[in-house]
Amino acid sequence: MPSTKLHQAKVLLHRPAGRGYYRLVLLAPALAAAAAPGHFVMLRVSANLDPLLARPFGISSVISKKSIELYYRVAGRGTTLLTTVEPGQMLDLLGPLGNGFPVPDKAATPLLVAGGSGFPPLLYFAARYGKQARLFVGSRDKDCLPPAAVMKDLRSRTKAVHYATEDGSRGTCGFVTDTLAGYLARSSRGGTPVIYACGPHAMLASVSRLAAEHSIPCYVSMEERMACGLGVCMGCSVSMKAGGYKRVCKEGPVFDAKDIMWSDSMPVRFTR
Amino acid sequence: MRNKKSEIRNSQSAMIAPDLSVDFAGIKLKNPVLTASGTFGYGEEFADIIDLNRLGGVIVKGISLRPISGNPPPRIWETPSGMLNAIGLENPGVDVFLRDKLTFLRSYDTAVLVNIFGYSLEEYVGVAERLDGIPGVSGLEVNISCPNVKAGGIVFGTNLKAAFELLSAVRKATRLPVIAKLSPNVTDITEFAKVARDAGCDGLSLINTLLGMAIDIRSRKPRLANCTGGLSGPAIRPVAVRMVWQAAQAVDLPVIGMGGIMTYEDALEFILAGASAVAVGTANFINPRATVDIIRDLETFLTQEGIGSVKELVGQVRVK
Numbered sequence: 001m002p003s004t005k006l007h008q009a010k011v012l013l014h015r016p017a018g019r020g021y022y023r024l025v026l027l028a029p030a031l032a033a034a035a036a037p038g039h040f041v042m043l044r045v046s047a048n049l050d051p052l053l054a055r056p057f058g059i060s061s062v063i064s065k066k067s068i069e070l071y072y073r074v075a076g077r078g079t080t081l082l083t084t085v086e087p088g089q090m091l092d093l094l095g096p097l098g099n100g101f102p103v104p105d106k107a108a109t110p111l112l113v114a115g116g117s118g119f120p121p122l123l124y125f126a127a128r129y130g131k132q133a134r135l136f137v138g139s140r141d142k143d144c145l146p147p148a149a150v151m152k153d154l155r156s157r158t159k160a161v162h163y164a165t166e167d168g169s170r171g172t173c174g175f176v177t178d179t180l181a182g183y184l185a186r187s188s189r190g191g192t193p194v195i196y197a198c199g200p201h202a203m204l205a206s207v208s209r210l211a212a213e214h215s216i217p218c219y220v221s222m223e224e225r226m227a228c229g230l231g232v233c234m235g236c237s238v239s240m241k242a243g244g245y246k247r248v249c250k251e252g253p254v255f256d257a258k259d260i261m262w263s264d265s266m267p268v269r270f271t272r
Numbered sequence: 273m274r275n276k277k278s279e280i281r282n283s284q285s286a287m288i289a290p291d292l293s294v295d296f297a298g299i300k301l302k303n304p305v306l307t308a309s310g311t312f313g314y315g316e317e318f319a320d321i322i323d324l325n326r327l328g329g330v331i332v333k334g335i336s337l338r339p340i341s342g343n344p345p346p347r348i349w350e351t352p353s354g355m356l357n358a359i360g361l362e363n364p365g366v367d368v369f370l371r372d373k374l375t376f377l378r379s380y381d382t383a384v385l386v387n388i389f390g391y392s393l394e395e396y397v398g399v400a401e402r403l404d405g406i407p408g409v410s411g412l413e414v415n416i417s418c419p420n421v422k423a424g425g426i427v428f429g430t431n432l433k434a435a436f437e438l439l440s441a442v443r444k445a446t447r448l449p450v451i452a453k454l455s456p457n458v459t460d461i462t463e464f465a466k467v468a469r470d471a472g473c474d475g476l477s478l479i480n481t482l483l484g485m486a487i488d489i490r491s492r493k494p495r496l497a498n499c500t501g502g503l504s505g506p507a508i509r510p511v512a513v514r515m516v517w518q519a520a521q522a523v524d525l526p527v528i529g530m531g532g533i534m535t536y537e538d539a540l541e542f543i544l545a546g547a548s549a550v551a552v553g554t555a556n557f558i559n560p561r562a563t564v565d566i567i568r569d570l571e572t573f574l575t576q577e578g579i580g581s582v583k584e585l586v587g588q589v590r591v592k
Contacts, residue, residue, distance in 0.1 A: 003320065004317060004318075004320050004321060004560075005320060005321065006321055006560055006561060044558065049353045049505075049506050049534065050352050050353045051350060052350060052353055052354060052355060052505055052506070052554075052558060053350050053355065053557065053558060054557075054558060092559070094560070224345055224346070225345075225346050225347070225348050225349065225350075226348075227348050227350075227355060227357075227554075227557040228556070228557035228558075228560075230313075230317045230318070230557075230560060231313065231317045232311060232312055232313035232317050232318075232333075232556065232557070233310075233311070233348065233357070233359075233557050234310075234342065234347065234359045234362050235347045235348035235357060235359065236345075236347075236348075237342065237345055237347060237362070238345060239344060239345070243341070244341040245341055245342060245345070245362065
């Protein structure tokens with residue numbers, strides 16, 4: 001269950017994980033016990049006033065029911081500062097926040113679609129419900145894929161992994177949505193697919209379109225600039241098809257893709 | 273001998289619990305720390321983190337006559353020691369507020385001040401009338417200063433004549449204490465403080481956010497979909513302290529001071545500048561415990577300094 005609780009978390013492990021990512025393990029038993037795939041945390045990268053705001057991070061794993069694991073990539077001043085944090089340090093942590101992925105039906109074939117640095121919540125999902133899952137992972141080139149250790153983990157936890165890189169340096173040359181489209185077009189695929197996606201906005205929009213074409217349920221984990229994570233700043237709102245807005249931090253970050261008003265003007269990259 | 277002395281000191285400090293209570297325009301506050309409108313929702317989200325009974329009061333997110341869905345995203349952007357926002361006063365409207373939100377807040381022992389706004393004078397008056405005589409509402413904070421809605425808000429807050437007419441009309445529409453929330457986006461804040469006084473307001477609240485803008489140099493687009501937004505956070509604090517000081521000098525109305533308060537030291541700056549109460553805003557986003565931490569630290573400070581009541585400090589800045 002999500003909960004807006006404030007925790008003092010001890011840094012247990014923090015080191016580069018390869019391909020530009022860092023792996024951060026934080027001791028926070030109460031938070032870890034309440035977490036589920038798709039949940040995120042708000043982490044204050046320092047006690048200073050600049051940068052001012054806490055940053056949202058998707059939980060990638062719960063370790064020994066006591067710690068949570070985060071993967072992040074340096075993408076702005078906050079994450080640059082975060083790289084200097086050392087084991088033993090205490091950090092302010094809020095969470096677990098938001099609504100996670102719905103638990104898949106036993107008969108379902110989860111199709112996990114991870115683009116760019118959107119893999120962490122899907123890593124957590126795969127660990128829980130990955131047995132029948134197929135993973136579609138995409139990035140600009142092979143050096144931008146999730147870290148090798150993560151890929152190894154993902155391969156062992158899922159039924160199959162389909163790669164796509166924009167330059168063709170690994171797997172299919174093209175977008176992750178191209179591989180997904182190819183798979184969905186195959187008549188032999190069988191099963192009852194359900195899509196779970198996390199990645200850049202444009203990718204989520206294409207995945208959502210594909211899901212609609214094939215009448216497949218699709219859940220997307222959205223990203224938006226966020227100040228509080230609590231549901232009070234109203235900064236992280238996304239447009240809904242039914243009109244109005246919903247908060248990524250409270251009603252999301254996981255939404256049913258058909259409820260989102262997809263637009264092309266959304267920012268492609270976020271600094272953090 | 274030394275032991276005895278320290279014993280006396282300890283027993284004295286234990287005896288003198290400082291008085292944090294404040295009477296603000298007839299509203300009894302158990303301490304001078306409130307939550308700034310738009311940074312605390314209607315209190316629900318904080319109930320699991322802090323004891324809402326500890327708060328001097330809650331100034332709820334702005335309420336209008338009808339629901340408002342707000343501005344398109346992106347709505348916020350972080351700046352050095354601050355943030356820009358252009359939420360667009362998203363709120364569920366006064367009916368939902370009264371039915372769902374106030375019931376919750378009323379169950380706590382804290383003053384509830386309702387921030388109100390509209391797109392026309394009639395809408396402001398309409399909300400004020402709906403809230404008149406409602407049990408659990410201690411006062412109205414009239415937002416004449418939101419920089420993010422084109423038709424209302426700041427139009428009233430930056431024009432002396434419009435501000436006077438609006439505040440006078442709201443004053444007539446309710447028996448509740450009326451507090452005018454002033455815009456800092458004016459050349460002379462004292463003119464607006466005087467207008468609020470002349471319109472019959474019972475108090476002032478300042479400052480709202482400073483109008484700002486940020487641009488993505490690669491896409492050449494504004495960072496906010498609304499182009500401009502309101503700047504808040506520690507970055508604006510010196511401006512806010514100055515304006516509170518000027519307004520408090522200019523009129524004989526009590527002031528709620530706000531703008532980038534993160535700690536009790538910040539709160540004390542506002543109080544010394546002339547604020548009878550303070551509101552904590554952006555700090556709630558970063559440290560959801562900010563309000564109760566400030567109340568605790570304020571009490572400790574007064575005890576250590578041997579100051580009997582926080583009221584003794586209001587406006588006590590030594591200019592000369």
